[in-house]
Amino acid sequence: MKRSKMMEFGVGLFVLAGILGMVFLGLRVSGISLGVPQDTFTLQANFANIGGLKSGSRVAMAGVTIGRVTDVALDTEWLDARVTMELDEDLEGKISRDSTASILTSGLLGEQYVGLSVGGDPEMLEEGDTIRDTQQALVLEQLIQQFVSNMTSD
């Protein structure tokens, strides 16, 4: 009888450890938030080239993450890449209309993200607005091509 109880206790502990392990993986490793999902507002930006940017990439301002890219699609009217971003709702009405969106790379091997730098226009961007001033991703091949053509033209 005692052995059976010990066995039950061992199996219970095993299952509990498995559940706690999943909670650890969810919260600590993948960074899931248990709180209510934050309210967001959406902005869009068109880029000539997005490089390796994908849905889920972060959006940062002054190095601080303020949102995520939710969609990347081809704009069939202008034939460039249309990036949709969800930003913290606290920033709604605080990003000026002449702000710049650039595609940057974190570190040498890091992932690409959208960096926003605020301008000085008194008018602010609202829900669904498009950022006009954008800077495309740095593509190494284009850079080399430019360098080579400059060298040969001299």
Add this chain to the structure above:
Amino acid sequence: MIRPIASLGRGTLEALSALGRASMFLAQSAVGIPSREGWHLWLRQMHFIGVMSLAIVLVSGLFIGMVLGLQGYTILVGFGAEDALGQMVALSLLRELAPVVAALLFAGRAGSALTAEIGLMKATEQLTSMEMIGIDPLRRIVAPRLWAGFISMPLLTVGFSVVGIWGGYLVGVQWLGVFDGSYWSNMQSSVAFVDDILNGMLKSVVFGLVVTWIAVFQGYDLIPTSEGISRATTRTVVYSSLAVLGLDFVLTALMFGELG
């Protein structure tokens, strides 16, 4: 000319017949809710298959995590990208190493034991005796072992991943000096709960079912002699390992590749 073609046909028919028998065996033993007494049998098997395998799985997970931390650091530091260590350790473990290595260890420790145990029952005619007194050996002997293996495998994989990530942290952050905040924040920004963690767990569920199925079927279907038991035990480890590695490729292609 006729003989090789005939032997190919015979081989194919035998393989199909074995697959058919194994499928019937799985269907007959997996169905039905265990009775009160059945729960006790199931609990005992969970203890033997899951709890007793925990030590080997956790120790292996710790060492694999530590090796990943060490190897990852020496490679990444050359590019000045040692901050990506957490991301590398977590993704390697969650997507591939934890489900696959835990399943291979599980096949070696629990799978072979299951085959030998059921095989010895068959060789000593305990299974036939049960049938004669009206107890279905599939329900009483096979089903608890099948379900226990099926449930234990994902739990063992979770343990492997957690301990492995901690092992990578121990070597990378505590011993080699990677910044603590970068280790966790890079991991959190690159690991997706559904795409990486749940897909890895799904792999381990499939491996758990396949390994336990192979183990109990080999035990039930063997030639009841000492040589037959030894051959079936070997077959369990070989077939399970090959099945795990082969299925891993298919599941990886479906989940993370461009084929899905």
